[in-house]
Amino acid sequence: MALLRVENLHKRYGHEEVLKGVTLAQDAGETKVVIGPSGTGKSTLLRCINRLTEPDQGRVWLEDTEITSRRTDINRVRAKIGFVFQDFNLFTHLTALDNVRLGLMKVRRMPRAAATGRAMAELERVGLAAKANAYPAQLSGGQQQRVSIARALAMDPKLILFDEPTSALDPELIGEVLSVMIQLARDGMTMIVVTHEMGFARSVADEIVFMEGGVIVEQGTPDKMFRSPEVPRTGEFLRKISDLYGESR
Amino acid sequence: MNLVFDPAWLPRLGQGVLLTVQLTLYCMGLGAVLGAVLGLVRVYGGGRWSPLYWVASAYIHFFRGTPLLVQLLGIYLGLPTAGILVGPFLAGLLAMTLNTAAYQAEYFRGAIQSVKSGQMMAARALGMSRAQAIGHVIMPQALRLIIPPWSNELIYMLKYSSIVSMTALRPETMDLFGVARSIAARNFRYFEVYILVALFYLAMVLILTVALRWVERRVRIPGLGTPGRGI
Numbered sequence: 387m388a389l390l391r392v393e394n395l396h397k398r399y400g401h402e403e404v405l406k407g408v409t410l411a412q413d414a415g416e417t418k419v420v421i422g423p424s425g426t427g428k429s430t431l432l433r434c435i436n437r438l439t440e441p442d443q444g445r446v447w448l449e450d451t452e453i454t455s456r457r458t459d460i461n462r463v464r465a466k467i468g469f470v471f472q473d474f475n476l477f478t479h480l481t482a483l484d485n486v487r488l489g490l491m492k493v494r495r496m497p498r499a500a501a502t503g504r505a506m507a508e509l510e511r512v513g514l515a516a517k518a519n520a521y522p523a524q525l526s527g528g529q530q531q532r533v534s535i536a537r538a539l540a541m542d543p544k545l546i547l548f549d550e551p552t553s554a555l556d557p558e559l560i561g562e563v564l565s566v567m568i569q570l571a572r573d574g575m576t577m578i579v580v581t582h583e584m585g586f587a588r589s590v591a592d593e594i595v596f597m598e599g600g601v602i603v604e605q606g607t608p609d610k611m612f613r614s615p616e617v618p619r620t621g622e623f624l625r626k627i628s629d630l631y632g633e634s635r
Numbered sequence: 636m637n638l639v640f641d642p643a644w645l646p647r648l649g650q651g652v653l654l655t656v657q658l659t660l661y662c663m664g665l666g667a668v669l670g671a672v673l674g675l676v677r678v679y680g681g682g683r684w685s686p687l688y689w690v691a692s693a694y695i696h697f698f699r700g701t702p703l704l705v706q707l708l709g710i711y712l713g714l715p716t717a718g719i720l721v722g723p724f725l726a727g728l729l730a731m732t733l734n735t736a737a738y739q740a741e742y743f744r745g746a747i748q749s750v751k752s753g754q755m756m757a758a759r760a761l762g763m764s765r766a767q768a769i770g771h772v773i774m775p776q777a778l779r780l781i782i783p784p785w786s787n788e789l790i791y792m793l794k795y796s797s798i799v800s801m802t803a804l805r806p807e808t809m810d811l812f813g814v815a816r817s818i819a820a821r822n823f824r825y826f827e828v829y830i831l832v833a834l835f836y837l838a839m840v841l842i843l844t845v846a847l848r849w850v851e852r853r854v855r856i857p858g859l860g861t862p863g864r865g866i
């Protein structure tokens with residue numbers, strides 16, 4: 387059974403239907419890359435998965451829990467789904483260590499000492515143990531994003547959602563974040579990544595999902611999507627972003 | 636002009652200072668609690684059409700829209716007609732608390748709303764309840780942002796506390812200004828007494844300002860707060 391199933395998801399803002407019936411399934415250990423033009427509903431899709439945005443229609447399951455059911459304790463589900471934001475959203479008033487530790491202590495109710503140990507291990511994993519006592523404003527964008535990945539990892543998530551994790555970064559800082567993510571994918575983390583970094587998609591994605599106008603236009607392995615897309619629009623878009631963002635990384 | 640200051644005034648003025656400081660600090664403390672609750676209701680109380688929001692807004696508009704003096708006399712003279720007896724100190728404290736709470740509610744609302752919306756989202760995404768997110772993420776930031784406007788409010792209230800001299804008749808219930816009035820009324824040294832009292836107020840304001848600056852520096856966090864306040 388798939389780890390995550392999304393069925394016929396709809397979301398409307400006013401008169402504009404942003405998601406028009408999105409269905410997808412994701413196995414444990416799989417990395418999916420979601421691409422598509424701006425305003426297509428990629429962020430909305432990610433936010434509907436953990437109900438940071440309430441979908442209007444459709445269902446989402448994490449294993450055998452229906453996330454979209456009213457009876458589900460959404461906070462317990464969210465604790466199992468990491469979320470990495472484009473603009474990091476680290477807690478401004480907390481050090482890197484406290485950012486990673488807060489969820490462990492307040493959501494997982496882990497004792498302080500254990501939480502500290504776990505948080506330090508995660509900071510180590512993203513190469514930032516030395517910055518444990520720095521506040522977000524004292525870190526570069528790339529470092530902040532790595533802390534936010536550590537914050538997600540500390541919760542032992544079954545799945546991590548990344549919403550354009552490198553789009554707010556200066557070009558020279560993108561690599562350090564991508565290499566952490568590549569390592570995660572190789573370690574078997576289940577991830578859905580909205581990104582235009584095609585180098586990343588080529589090297590670790592199991593599947594690329596191309597969205598446009600609130601629907602999934604086409605999905606498939608990177609090989610298929612790059613070499614022989616079935617829908618002409620897919621090839622066109624992939625060529626465009628490969629030109630725009632380069633593939634070298 | 637021949638100024639005459641009499642050291643014999645000092646003990647009574649000292650008592651007045653004590654009462655003024657007590658009144659100010661109590662009303663600011665109680666007002667902060669009530670103001671925080673009202674501010675939270677205005678932001679998170681379920682929007683414009685919820686009864687809670689409506690009650691909080693009506694309260695805030697009422698107490699900001701009417702003079703403090705009217706509120707004080709309403710309480711001091713009005714409550715007894717309803718069978719509730721309040722002394723001048725309690726009436727003053729109540730009026731000042733209810734009044735400052737309305738202003739502080741607006742400061743809290745402003746501070747809470749100036750915490751970036753991504754902070755709440757990140758907290759909820761971790762699995763925190765709304766209350767947890769407010770308690771662990773939003774309020775610790777809002778409380779730091781509120782220090783500068785709160786300091787101003789404290790100074791205002793310290794000075795406004797002089798209105799309790801309207802109701803205090805016995806010496807032991809008089810604030811600094813009330814004491815001054817009663818001394819001056821007896822010896823006609825208005826000018827000297829009021830200079831002295833002005834200096835007392837000034838000294839209290841300066842001490843409080845310095846103390847709050849110190850607190851602000853102590854709890855300051857890089858990246859939080861307005862530029863120009865020395866981030």
Ligand SMILES: Nc1ncnc2c1ncn2[C@@H]1O[C@H](COP(=O)(O)OP(=O)(O)OP(=O)(O)O)[C@@H](O)[C@H]1O
Nearest residue numbers: 399402404422423424425426427428429430431550
């Ligand atoms: N909270 C909201 N209220 C109203 N409209 C919204 C809201 N969030 C998103 N939208 C609209 O929904 C559409 C899809 O937005 P979404 O952010 O999901 O797109 P996206 O694919 O992530 O785009 P981008 O690549 O620019 O991040 C856009 O037209 C956007 O204006």
Ligand SMILES: [Mg+2]
Nearest residue numbers: 428429430550
């Ligand atoms: Mg987006």
